[in-house]
Amino acid sequence: MSFLFWAFLGGTAAVAFPFLFHLIRRTPKGRQDFSATMFLRPSPPRLTRRSRLDHLLLLVLRAAAIVLIAMAFMRPFWRAADEMLAEPPGRRVALLVDTSASMKRGDLWRQAMANAEKAIGELEATDDVALFAFDDRLRPIVPFDRRASVERNEKRTIVREKLKELSPSWAHTDLGGALVGATDALAAVADDSPKDAPATSQIVVISDMQEGAKLDALGAFEWPAQVQVDVRPVIAARSSNARVALLDDDAAALVPGEPRVRVHNAADSATEQFRVAWAKATTGERELDARAAPFYVPPGQSRVLPLPRGKDLADADRLVLLGDDEPFDNAYYVAPRVQREIRAVGIGRDAEDDAQGLRYYLARALSETPRRKVTFDWREPGGELATLATERPHLVCVTDAVSAAEGEAIARYVESGGAALVVLRDAETANSLAALIGAKEAKEHENPRGTREYAMLGQIDFSHPLFAPFAAARYSDFTRIRFWRRRSVTLGDESQARVAARFDDGSPAIWQRSLGKGTAHVFASGWHPRDSQWALSTKFLPMLSGAVDRAGPRTAVDAALTVRESIPLPAASRVTAANERAAERIVQKPDAARIVVPASATTFDATDEPGVYRYSSAEDSWSFAVNLAPRESDTAPIEPAKLESFGVKLGRHLSQSEQAQRDRQLRDTELESRQKIWKWLIVGALCVLGMETLLAGWRSRAPAAPLGEPA
Template identity: 30%
Template sequence: MSLLTPWFLAGLGLLSVPIIIHLTHRQRSRVTVFPSLMFLRKLPFKSMNRRRIRHPLLFALRCAAIVLLALAFARPFLDTTEGVEGGSARDVVLLLDVSASLGFGDRWEAALDSARAVLDGLGEGDRVAVASFDEQAWERLSLTLDLEAARTVLEGLSPTHLGTRLEAGLQLAGRILAEPEGRVRDVALISDFQRTGWEDGDRVRLPDGVSLRAASVAGEAEDDAAANVALAEAALRTADGGRVRLVARLANMGETPVDALPVSLEVGGRTVATRPVDMPPRGTGTVVFEDLALPEGRSRARLTIPGDGLEIDDVFRFVAASETGLRTLILGTSRGAEDPSLFLERALGIGEAPRIEASRAPASGIDAAGLSSIDFVVLNDGDLADAGRAGRLRDWVSAGGGLLIVLGPGARMDRWSAAGQGLLGAEPGPLVDVGEGRRLSWLDYDHPVFELFSTPRSGDFASARFVRFWRVEPAEGTAVLARFDSGEPALLEHVVGEGRVLVWTSTLDRFWNDLALQPVFLPFVHRLALHATGYREPERWIAAGGVLELGSLVGAGDEGFADGEGEWVLVDPTGDRHQLEIAEGPTWIDFPETGFYQVEARDDAARAVTVAVNPRIAESDLAPVATERVVEAVAGTAPTGATGEGGATVDGEEVPRRAELWWLLLLLAALVLGVESVLANLWTRRRPASALTGA
């Protein structure tokens, strides 16, 4: 028998308590005070330590209870390996981690060696199933007596490009061994036990009677922590003149600093620049490539660093393409010395994701030719009384344009044409003049415009004070996105054809409110522009294991390629071509490997979209979780060291099964204390009154 926590045996020192009670108890006299003691004789009262135990059984029971409690907390267990090795029939699930981190150093070969050792330890009548897992789990071989088939399956496995999720593998193993058949049931888990793969693992429990043996192939912590650097991200920003600025972020997962690591940028297969980067231990670094000239269209680009122990994260792929930004036209009128578009224009001009190129024109200057090259129009403090002007703007919105109507003092909605009121999406009302001011009291934080501000300390709209605004009554189909504290709408939205119209019922300068002076003004204006135009940042890369919808993917390609209809082919990073099955509804495409994929029309290979796929950055963090923690959480036992399966060995040591006895000892201690309590009540008698004594 062995003990898991032997230091609890120090509790045996409490055996002194019953000794003190039984042998050193002093009997004390009772003193009765009288008014006068002249007629009483003083008698001496003797008190002395007991020299014998009056109730030996009570003494023994109390000592036994303390001994049992101390032993229970020390958690004794019995070694039961002999029964398994003696030929008991077993069902074993060989659960092998095949995630990308197994490609570090010689981990994969160590994992295969451990798996072979498990098979070598099985005897006649034992069955084995082979399962593998990364982010998902697969049963590679059902329970079988054919050990050679299991060896063949093992030889066909290799590390994937996906992340680690221990929970998925353990759940599958539990399902395989869910039905008891009178056989010993075990799971042999072989993994590097990445800490990032165990975030939700403590929610997994194996079925009753199923034991877990965990074999870690992670090396010593100091060795594994040595210089694994990962390329984590690449962000492109297009500046004026079409030049591009690229910012690359790297992560040092090791415990040693990195000095002057060269980072190379390749575009279209040609190296265009190399920059050095320094990183602290367990820190990050940034490399900036300035003033890049990219080829026309979308090009394949890569960031590379010198190879280290884990090669899969030494290359970062992305699609490089310069962007023109959102072309914005502000239609407005002058307000004497005031410039109603000043704050709006400057807010739109700040920011790079995406760049917003704003120009101005008078509200009366709306023409179809001028609108054809515009993505976003702001009608700022203008009117749509002219039916022809309103009609041209409505046709442009119906074709997919985004319009923001800002109702200022020059709006004069009572004069608007029917086409203009159709763009408004509401019944015009009177001007509300509130001397004490109104506040924004309700925002639809589920809407894309306000979603950015939904978290704590992300922006306060309630601090803005509004003294004037137009009262409008939303028409059917018009949604209210924000309201004042009096209940009137502040921001409305409705759809016109393929486009979208937003209506703000006050000004976007300091004339009727002070929102332009609040910190939320700039991001709020940007969200209005992005939502009105339906802008989505181009998908330059995705993580391995991700999926994309065919219709949205091909919509990012050339003109005439956005309908998603016809026959499509997926070309994977190895060059193999796969026919895509087009079904009713969305067609989703999986990207399980790192590299460049290409989606192209079967009848026209020139019409193609490239997708760059990179490993998940979490898979580059090789820090392990303790195998003891995994075993205790999943199987309810805490191993004393490395664990193996039956005759299998891990790090050269065989670890037996355990039958823990702490619960039985606690039960016996409770029984002993119960008997002691009953006997103490029966044997204890009230002592006779003490003799009266004088002072």
């Protein structure tokens, strides 16, 4: 026989009470003298120290009633051997460890390792475990074992060893993608595993659960009902954190030479006073402290202030934030600015000081700046152009008609990777460069100046690099630019050309044509006063500068790159046995490691740490900066319950021993409910109490013994 509630066994201790009551004897408590007994000799009752049990039958009945009632509360049942349950299956446990940049704070990584070790220690012999590391992507470290029987203890040892090899990276946190990936891994191993393999699926997440973690992947994912997530957060001792970022560089600043800097303070931060300074790798702490400008930023807010570099820090490559508790995100890197020298060849007959010519406005639009210096070598048509492909200038600007041989030389230059800027002064210029610009036919259109007959730009592709700076509504109005003379060009194959703008009659106004490795930008009308008002427009200078800047060598990449973001690379030179060394492309990382980029690579992907990278090849050399993802600095913790809003089931599956114990309790409860032995024990207790009552009543009515006779 078994019992559901063994705690009620203590109720049988009440059996002691009948024994105590039966041992109690009533002895005289007081003494009363009577006058009638004064002549008698006193004879007090004899009392003995030893007691004996009286009325044994009543005692037995009363003790039996107490024992039966206590056993009834213990809910007894009979367990048969054929009713034993099968052993429950084990678990598949996916252990997800956060290795994002925010885990570099304080002692979070030590806490994560301790939590992971505890989770491994809670595993049982039948559990299968897999180790995953996640930041912006999920990486399987120790996968699930698809075999039914495997030495689990040996695998747990492997997991512990691999766990020691992990360390936080500089990437951001994609918690949603990690959960979806772990769920897919659990589903895949469940489909391929035999029937006797572990059945229940459990995900254990060890993370700082920061507010900046991405959860987008969970939005379109239907969470499986059988997978539960056990979140074990790690908590930072200090909650203050802030980040710094550069909003615009010197050239794009609202006030020239005063770039704007933004400082954002975390919502749970306890600090409001910060300082920011420009610095280089060699800047010392004292110098940094002396140059720092104060920023007051309340928790959860941002502040933007101008911060000049200073002449002695014109080549500074980072902004440094001071006064923050967590240093992992206190530097914002910027590619150092170096003046680019662009070598250009101009082909045209205009005089340098001719205010009615194309060259006059081109020279003034491309004047020297701190970031760019354009050097033109002007040549008249009929000159020596055959060596363009070997001279390899950065840009060739054509403003007049050329001969067929010169047109072929310019085309060969573009095919070899050069850049051309072609302005169609007249239809003859278009026809002489037909192969380069892709023209099938060109006609001249002319309207008298000062009349209402003129052309305008009708269709503009603001996604084209030339017009992208004007995409905002306040800059996108081109209706004030009038064209009196233009060339109506019919393109032979428009699929090989990208038209950036068309005139209001639909003919191409500005287009880009790729030829071999190079590109040619073509203008169907000139910018000089005879043709249009283009040179008088505020949009002329930024558009022309953009076209020339894209042709020149790169010294720095303006794009705000983040860790593990790819950067496009220029095409490599054709590798031969003679120039194999010269065609080599190298990227130097912030830690001074040098990576040789394969000739077939079009992007560089090893941006795995913040800092300034340096690209160098035989053709050019330039820098680019990589920074921490901004959202990684949002370190305020979120409640794990937020995952439930995406359908994630939080909880913990029972282990095999816990599930077996639970199944045993459920089975015992079912058996007891079906047998109901407690009812018969209650009936027996009532019967015993009835017998005890009758016996006690009968003894109380028994006649007393006659006087002088023993009772």
